[in-house]
Each structure stands twice: as structure tokens, then as C-alpha cells.
Amino acid sequence: MFGLFKKKSEKEKLQAQYEKLLKEAHALSTSNRKMSDQKIFEAEEVMKQLEKLS
Numbered sequence: 001m002f003g004l005f006k007k008k009s010e011k012e013k014l015q016a017q018y019e020k021l022l023k024e025a026h027a028l029s030t031s032n033r034k035m036s037d038q039k040i041f042e043a044e045e046v047m048k049q050l051e052k053l054s
Contacts, residue, residue, distance in 0.1 A: 011053050018046045 008016075025039035 011050065014046055014050045014053070018043050018050065021046065 021039050021043035025036045025043065028036040028039060
């Protein structure tokens with residue numbers, strides 16, 4: 001209950017963004033391959049930022 005108003009750390013925000021991009025890439029993979037590849041590239045960039053924080 002007390003964690004309700006706790007702000008997310010930068011690492012948690014990047015992890016959520018990474019997961020969101022991978023889900024979007026998966027959804028696009030059947031309809032638009034070029035956009036799917038772009039989302040995967042963006043997700044990889046987010047992962048690089050995550051690795052820098054660790």
C-alpha cells in the first residue's frame with residue numbers, strides 16, 4: 001500500500017519501454033516487416049541504455 005505512490009526508477013522505466021517495443025514488434029511482424037524491424041532496433045537501443053545503467 002505504501003509503494004502506491006513510489007516513483008519508478010530510470011531502470012524500471014527503460015525495462016517497461018523495452019518490453020513495450022518488443023510487443024509492438026511482435027504484433028507488427030505479421031503485417032509490416034519494416035516497421036517490426038524498426039521497433040526491434042529501438043528496443044535494442046533501449047537495452048544498450050539499460051546495460052549502461054547496470
